[in-house]
Amino acid sequence: MLKRYLVSVLVVFLLWSALDFVIHSVILGAEYQATAALWRPFEQMKLGLTYLSTLIAAGAFAGIYMLLVSPKSVKAGIVFGLLIGLFSGVPMSLGSYSVMPITVSIAGVWFLGMMIETILAGLCVAAILKDNK
Numbered sequence: 001m002l003k004r005y006l007v008s009v010l011v012v013f014l015l016w017s018a019l020d021f022v023i024h025s026v027i028l029g030a031e032y033q034a035t036a037a038l039w040r041p042f043e044q045m046k047l048g049l050t051y052l053s054t055l056i057a058a059g060a061f062a063g064i065y066m067l068l069v070s071p072k073s074v075k076a077g078i079v080f081g082l083l084i085g086l087f088s089g090v091p092m093s094l095g096s097y098s099v100m101p102i103t104v105s106i107a108g109v110w111f112l113g114m115m116i117e118t119i120l121a122g123l124c125v126a127a128i129l130k131d132n133k
Contacts, residue, residue, distance in 0.1 A: 001129075005066055008128040012058035012121045017051065019120075023113040031106050038102065058121075065125045072131045074123065081122025082115070089114030 024032070032039060039045075061084065069076050093111035096102060 001066070004128050005062055008062040008066075008125045009055070009059045011124050011128065012061055013055050015121060015124060016054050016058060016117050019113065019117050020054070023109060027113075028106060028109055031103060035102065035106070038100065061118075061121055062125050062129070065122070066129050070131075072126060072129055074126050077122035077124075077126025078119060079122070080126075081119035084122070085115040085118035088118070 064084075065072070065077070065080055069080055089111045092114060093107040096110070097104070097107035
């Protein structure tokens, strides 16, 4: 089970890293440039910490699923991803929008992106950590 757990962590990390690139560079790149005063300049960003936090979150996501979800199935993975997405996406988007001068579209894309990322991650961990029968 440890090997499958580590594989699921790696898969979720790679999935989230790729989707984060699409969300933040491709979809929101122009909006971030338009609101540049809110963000660190690119050369001052701590991207290593970003990847570390993504790896830790992927480990926690897969670990919680592995230890607490039973039975492990595609449906359980989707529901798990949906709930984790709501748990993290609402405060990240709505909470940030309530205290930061970000645009509604940034907050909305953050929320939708989080939902897509966590549901897909739920599908991945469900497939990798499925119960052996």
